[in-house]
Amino acid sequence: MYDVIVIGARCAGSPTAMLLARKGYRVLLVDRATFPSDTMSTHFIHPPGVLRLKRWGLLEQVRASNCPPVREFCFDVGPFAVTGSPPPLDGVAELYGPRRIVLDKILVDAATAAGAELREGFRVQEILMDGDRVTGIRGRTAGGSTVTEEARIVVGADGMRSLVAEAVQAPQYNARPALTCAYYTYWSGVPIDDTLELYPREGQFIIAFPTNDDLVCTFFEWPNEKFHEFRTDIEGNFLKSLELAPGLAERIRQGNREASFVGSAVLPNFFRKPYGPGWALVGDAGYHKDPIKAQGITDAFRDAELLAKAIDAGLSERRPLEEALADYERQRNEEAMPAYELTLQFANLAPPPPPRRQLFVALRENQPEANRFFGAMVGTVPSSEFFVPENTQRIVGSRWSVLRRTVRILPLVARWALRRRLAASSGAGLPGGAVVAGAAILTVYYLLHRRRRDR
Numbered sequence: 001m002y003d004v005i006v007i008g009a010r011c012a013g014s015p016t017a018m019l020l021a022r023k024g025y026r027v028l029l030v031d032r033a034t035f036p037s038d039t040m041s042t043h044f045i046h047p048p049g050v051l052r053l054k055r056w057g058l059l060e061q062v063r064a065s066n067c068p069p070v071r072e073f074c075f076d077v078g079p080f081a082v083t084g085s086p087p088p089l090d091g092v093a094e095l096y097g098p099r100r101i102v103l104d105k106i107l108v109d110a111a112t113a114a115g116a117e118l119r120e121g122f123r124v125q126e127i128l129m130d131g132d133r134v135t136g137i138r139g140r141t142a143g144g145s146t147v148t149e150e151a152r153i154v155v156g157a158d159g160m161r162s163l164v165a166e167a168v169q170a171p172q173y174n175a176r177p178a179l180t181c182a183y184y185t186y187w188s189g190v191p192i193d194d195t196l197e198l199y200p201r202e203g204q205f206i207i208a209f210p211t212n213d214d215l216v217c218t219f220f221e222w223p224n225e226k227f228h229e230f231r232t233d234i235e236g237n238f239l240k241s242l243e244l245a246p247g248l249a250e251r252i253r254q255g256n257r258e259a260s261f262v263g264s265a266v267l268p269n270f271f272r273k274p275y276g277p278g279w280a281l282v283g284d285a286g287y288h289k290d291p292i293k294a295q296g297i298t299d300a301f302r303d304a305e306l307l308a309k310a311i312d313a314g315l316s317e318r319r320p321l322e323e324a325l326a327d328y329e330r331q332r333n334e335e336a337m338p339a340y341e342l343t344l345q346f347a348n349l350a351p352p353p354p355p356r357r358q359l360f361v362a363l364r365e366n367q368p369e370a371n372r373f374f375g376a377m378v379g380t381v382p383s384s385e386f387f388v389p390e391n392t393q394r395i396v397g398s399r400w401s402v403l404r405r406t407v408r409i410l411p412l413v414a415r416w417a418l419r420r421r422l423a424a425s426s427g428a429g430l431p432g433g434a435v436v437a438g439a440a441i442l443t444v445y446y447l448l449h450r451r452r453r454d455r
Contacts, residue, residue, distance in 0.1 A: 012283025013157030049298035134278035183263030
């Protein structure tokens with residue numbers, strides 16, 4: 001009899017097992033895969049996830065895996081780009097995009113080092129129940145034997161097609177249909193430094209970032225209804241879309257593709273009720289969303305901590321287990337919902353509405369707020385605070401206040417330029433219009449520079 005059985009040993013299951021095993025619980029961790037092994041992934045660990053790795057004592061292993069940190073962002077909207085770096089969260093501002101063949105092995109090893117029992121190549125065939133209560137699992141080992149195991153609680157960390165969720169008929173809510181389809185691959189010989197490059201285009205979204213072993217990962221999204229059209233010629237359509245980002249396309253042509261394309265159109269958006277009698281859900285099993293913001297791993301780490309805390313409180317009888325698990329759902333939803341709504345907005349792949357376009361223009365001229373924009377995208381600044389109309393209107397309004405100041409001062413500049421022109425000897429000076437234009441440009445530059453300096 002185990003205290004906890006965790007089904008799924010990747011970025012949600014292994015941390016859950018690790019944290020509970022560290023508290024002294026008897027934990028069985030099972031997965032049909034063996035490790036190290038790859039799986040489809042968005043790769044990124046945002047600063048809140050990096051902070052958790054640091055707290056768990058695992059960050060140095062990720063750093064040592066030859067996965068470079070990402071510290072700079074480039075949000076290229078076509079006519080111009082917004083660049084910057086997110087503000088730090090408790091001293092952490094970098095992101096990492098490790099391959100899952102690397103990351104998941106680190107997490108699995110941490111779980112077993114904490115005392116969890118790992119069974120790889122184990123296929124769960126049935127969720128055992130007594131009435132409406134989950135009591136354990138039945139499955140086939142790597143050697144072919146059928147075994148039954150029981151536990152006080154069974155955790156489904158088994159992805160969006162969760163066997164646990166199916167068995168208990170966990171209800172969904174806040175569900176939206178799949179909006180996009182996505183593919184990614186890896187390249188060598190492509191310069192990128194420590195930058196995450198994002199290229200939103202109408203009907204498409206392109207992302208490029210560094211990952212392990214000097215490789216660059218390129219990630220593309222298209223409308224979900226175009227999946228079958230796109231997959232008829234994945235590489236051809238990929239390269240055609242890449243031309244929407246000419247600078248990136250030129251660098252990709254210098255490199256070599258090092259892997260097959262990986263992708264899917266099965267990208268639903270939903271929350272599930274994540275607990276019930278004898279069971280709980282974590283990671284994609286309980287909350288799945290479009291990959292456009294690459295939130296999955298970071299959210300899985302957060303929910304693993306929240307769930308482990310709730311299970312510990314319940315099994316130790318400090319609180320009723322159901323009450324503790326209800327708090328887990330509430331906290332998960334409070335933290336996830338703003339990012340979920342933002343994800344759905346981006347996943348529409350529609351041209352930004354006028355207020356959002358005005359925001360991007362204003363951010364280009366306001367570095368501190370551009371940094372906060374990137375912080376809101378990756379979790380170091382609350383997105384629910386940054387994207388509220390009052391804040392975005394303030395940012396856009398601050399840009400127009402600079403322009404209004406410029407307009408007010410232009411008559412003074414024109415009079416100064418005219419006096420300079422009259423004082424100049426005949427034919428010795430610049431044309432009056434050029435003097436005025438040049439002075440106006442210098443004035444705008446001065447005002448913008450002073451505004452940035454004052455901030």
